[in-house]
Amino acid sequence: MKNKYEIQETDYGVTWINVLQKNSRGETIKICITECKNRGGKHALPVLWYQAGYTKKIFKTYLCVDTYVYDSEGECRGDYNPTVLPSGIALDFTWLFENTPDNKQKLIDECLRRFEAASGPSATELNTEEIRKFAKENGLELFEKLPDGWKITSKFAPRGSVRIAKGSFVMRADDGKLIANPEYREALLIQGRN
Incomplete structure (x- = not known):
C-alpha cells in the first residue's frame, strides 16, 4: 500500500501531513513537522546536543516531528516517529536533520514507511x-x-x-x-x- 496524503503548510513553519488511508491495523496518522531555528546562546538545544556529542555540528535549523496515530479504538499515540527512540523518552539523533525540503521529505517518507509496515491485530x-x-x-x-x-x-x-x-x-x-x-x-x- 502506498498511502496518499494531503500537505498543509502554515505561515508559522509547521507542516501537517494528513494520511488519507488506514494501515493494516486500522490506524490513521497525522504527521506534524516543525521548522526550528537555533536562536543562539550557550543553552540552545543545538549547542547542547553538539557539546554532548549527539551531533557532529551545531545546527542553525532543524526539523522536529510529532506523530498522531489514532488506533481503531480512537486512542492517540506518538508511534512511527523516526526521531524518537522506541523507549519514547529520547531523540534518535540519526534522524535529526537540518531544515531542507529534501530532509523534510525524508522524514515524511520514513514515518509513512513505518506506518505502512505495521502489522498485527488492531x-x-x-x-x-x-x-x-x-x-x-x-x-x-x-x-x-x-x-x-x-x-x-x-x-x-x-x-x-x-x-x-x-x-x-x-x-x-x-x-x-x-x-x-x-x-x-x-x-x-x-x-x-x-
Missing part, C-alpha cells in the same frame, strides 16, 4: 480478546446486543464492555434465609461493535 481486536478472556475467567456469557429483560449494572467490566444482569436481586429470602436467586444472571455486553 486495538479493537486486542480489546475484544481481553473482554472474551475476562468473560471466560469470570464465567460470564458474552452478548453483542442487549437481550430483552436484561439491564446494565454498575459493576466493573473491561473497557469496551458493560456488565449486564437479568433478574432483580442476586439474593432472595427463602424460609427466612438468604439464598442465591436462581433467576439472577450476569453477562458482558460488548459495546460499539454493531
